Amino acid sequence: MRFAIVSLPGLSLNTNAPRITVKKEPAIGRGSNSRVIFLLLGVAVYLYLNLFSLPDTPFLLGDDQVYFWMDAERMLDGGRIYQDFFQFTPPGTDLIYLALFKQFGLSLWTTNCVVLVLGIASCWLCFVLASEVVERRSAVLTTALFLVLIYGKLLDGTHHLFSAFAIMGAVKIYTRNATFARIVISGTLLGVASFFTQTHGAVAYLAFAVFFFWRRSREHQPWLHLLQKMWWLSLGYTVTLLLLAAPFIATIGWKQLWYYQIIYVGKHVIPMRPGMMGLPGISSWRDLPRFGQAVLVYLFLPVVYLLTLWRCWRERRPAAFPWEQITLMSLVGFFLMVEVAFNLNFLRLYSISLAGIVLLVWHLEQTRMMRPYAVAVMWIAISALAVWQTISAHKLQPRKIHLPSGEVATGEQAYEKLHWMTEHTRPGQFLFQAAWPAMYLPLQLRNPMFVDQIYPADGTPTDEVALTIQQLEVKQVPYVLWAARLGSMDNLSVRPKDHVVPLRAYLHSQYSEEHTFPDGDQVWHRNGFKTVP
Structure with a gap:
């Protein structure tokens, strides 16, 4: 059952609890549609x-989306x-x-438009979800919070979003x-979610299952009703995921797919590493607003989800409480x-915080x-x-440069690298950017390696390092862009946990240093290779 929230002043369900009021759901008409537009x-x-330097020059974006551009x-x-x-990860984002x-x-105009369209769609979804549980003006405020606090910080067309x-x-x-038809559609969308991020879709499926069980207990429904719901949800989820993955299963086999998406993730991606819980670093006082913004999200999300679940448990009986909307959102978000x-x-946490923003404003209301x-x-x-x-x-990306992928606006440091690489390479040429795959699309260069990048110390398995060396030799890659964070090229001492030493x-034996950028990154060219005039 779907409950609308209406305003009945003075209605109190628990003298010791915050007042729950029921408000009339605003009619959706021409005026409402105009406000949404x-x-x-x-x-x-x-x-x-x-995303664009006026009038129409795209900013050069970074972060995780560059992996999918390269793929x-x-x-x-x-x-x-x-x-x-x-x-x-599953191939959904690569295929888009x-x-x-x-x-x-x-x-690069295309990549920035992806972020633009995804942002508009996400804000629309935020608004319609918020409109289910808060007043329309509060739903507008919720959307603005999500847009500026979350999405405006990310601007990343990555698989998480x-x-x-x-x-x-x-x-x-x-x-x-x-x-039941809508349950199947919900399961289908969860299957689609798993085709972008395997863990997100599966965890959301589990949250739906817990919600169904909780709802059965709350309303004393027969077990058969619960089993029917789980069947239809599972049908939508499983069939969708199998249909989407079928071409890849047929090509490489389910064992290899299972290895990369499950086993490899469990060994090399999920294990936590020491640090500041993924918070952005602070190099100067100018980074404080960004750092403080991230800390705020880190703090309020767990508080909001736990507080909401507690209220859903305590107020699971009152008919005026919008139990289904609030409980399902809080379970999925949690x-x-x-x-x-x-x-x-912060990228992963921000990407799944939409429900938390909606619930935060709901609590305030x-x-x-409010x-x-x-x-x-x-x-x-x-x-x-x-x-x-x-x-x-606009201040951080003042320089414009014409690249094979079009004119872009970028910062001084990136401008210097792009300008140098443009003068020394041509589109379609091999390049191995060892530490970060950001150059390939802007310069339309090709990564000939199996790996997307090399990680410091023991981050890249030894067999992948050996394969990289083999492919550099076989394909005679003319340029390697080496980052200082991968270790000094002069340090060839063998250390047990440094897998990068052989590379x-x-x-050192096959390449020579050609150029060093101010940030310490170095360009190495293959001995005997003739540079682009």
Whole structure:
């Protein structure tokens, strides 16, 4: 059953608890639709100003999305995922970029438009989910919080965000009207989510199962009803995932797919490493706002989810409480938060925080903290952060440069590297950027290695290091871009936990240093290779 929230002043269900009120759900008409359109137009303008230097030059983006750009570029060149190049996530994101590159070419305009469209779609979903449990004006505030505090910080078309969008879509489909057909559609969307991030979709499926069990206990439904729901959810999830994965199972076999997506992830990706729980580093006082913003999200998400689940348990009987929407959102959000905690960083946590933002505003509204002055302060803070983010994006990326993938705007350090590489390479040429695959798409260069990059010390298994050396020799790769964080090229001493030593020794014997950038990154060219005039 779907409960609308209506305003009945004075209605109190528990004298010791915050007042739960039921408010009339605003009618959806022409005026409401106009407000939604204006909201999404505002979202589009904000994102455009943070993704493009006026009038139409894309900023050069980074972060995890560059892996999928590189993979799509490889597939466009005939490469086979899991066979010719390494990947440990499902191929959903790679295929999206592949389809777009086929249609629009290897353009950085295309990649930035992906982030723009995904942001608009995510904000729309945030708004409609919030509108189920809070007043419409509070739903607008929720969307602004998500846009500026979360998405505006990421601007990353990575698999986490595609997967999270599908999961929250499943939540929306189910809570709108919980028929068996909608349960199947929700399961289908969870299957789609697993085709982008295998763990996200599976964990969200588990959250739905717990929700079904809790709902059966709450409403004293027969066990057969629970089994029917689980059957339809499982049917949608399993069939969808099998259909999407079928071409890859037929090509490489389920054992190899299982190895990369499950076993490899368990050995090399999930184990936590020491550090600041994935928080962004602080190199100067200018990094404090970004660091403080991340700490705020780290702190409020677990508090909001735990507090919400406690209230769902305590107030599971009152008919006025929007139990289904709130409980399902909090369970899905909580399960996803626990999942990413096994290998925590701010990108993963931000990507699955949409439900937490909605529940935060719901709590504020339920506890009557959404006073006019408090709302005004929140809007001022959000607007100030949005302006600061936009100005920073333009100040930090003032240089424009023409590249094979189109004109881009970037920072001084990246400009120097791109300019040097443009003068010494040509599109289609081999390059191995050892520490970070950011150069391939902008310069339309090709990574001939099976691995996407080399990790310091023991981060890359010894067999992958040996394969990299072999492929550098067989393919006679002309340039290697070496990063200082992979260890000094002069340090060839054998250390038990430094798997990169053989690669450094090979480069010393077959390559010569040609150029060093101010950040310590070095370009090494193969002995006897003639550089581009």
